[in-house]
Amino acid sequence: MGLDRYSAIIEAVLFYESEVVSLEKLISITGLGKDKIYEIIEELKNKFSDDLHGVTILEVAGGFCMQIKKELLNDFKQIYSIKEKGRLTRSAMTVLSIIAYKQPVTKHEIEDIRGVSADNQVRLLLEKNLIEIVGRKEVLGKPLLYGTTQEFLKFFNLKNIEDLPTIHELKSDEFRPDDE
Secondary structure, eight states: OOHHHHHHHHHHHHHHOSSOEEHHHHHHHHOOOHHHHHHHHHHHHHHHTSTTOSEEEEEETTEEEEEEOHHHHHHHHHHTTOOOOOOOOHHHHHHHHHHHHHOSEEHHHHHHHHSSOOHHHHHHHHHTTSEEEEEEOSSTTOOEEEEEOHHHHHHTTOSSGGGSOOHHHHTSGGGSOTTO
């Protein structure tokens, strides 16, 4: 089978799957090695990069997926009357940030950092599958430990947790609100 055929198969799989397709699954489907898969993915990304295409391929959450290009997203939402996924409140984002940067972390540790209860935010983030219980801390009472999920990576279009900006980067002008 030629590389063009493998490229077509990978493109079709990414189009057909509604979830992120892992590198391992693409290797299993095609029988190709990791490097060849990445080479084909790069070719497909380049193919879809011009204005003639409305989709792009992203590497997120340990795999690959096909998504609508950002510049078309608002038009697409209007055409199909799609509502927002539901934005997170500032307090939920704060709790999610603490968990993302400190994981695994207990609710008590989150509350120590924030200075207020985190019950509602933790429950909301669990319901949205952005965080999960990853174990118990080996201290008195054995409190639950929380960490981020694959859904968190997908939600923020991250390949892995290491793609989060560092604290130094967050202090840069790029991440400051416009009203400052």
